[in-house]
Amino acid sequence: MTDPVELRLVKLEELVAHQSTAIEDLSRQLADQWKLTQRLRDEYDQLTNRFEEVEEAALGSQQPQKPPHW
Structure with missing residues (x-):
């Protein structure tokens, strides 16, 4: 038999x-x-950059204009 220890x-x-x-x-x-x-x-950064490029291309040279009451 083996001992408990x-x-x-x-x-x-x-x-x-x-x-x-x-x-x-x-x-x-x-x-x-x-x-x-x-x-x-990395994928998120690439998609963010691509989205910004698409957004800039869609806006073209148009800058957001303030409403006339400003």
Whole structure:
């Protein structure tokens, strides 16, 4: 038979192994999410720039005019 101390040690080692795996998995997920966030920010910036270009082209040389009562 194994003594209680040895059983506790084995359980602790198992717990550390599981936690280590969980930490590695969470770290990988965090890195993946960071990459996705960066990609989405870049796409957002590109779409914003494109929208501004389309808006400027649609307005042409027309500047927004104030109403006559100003």
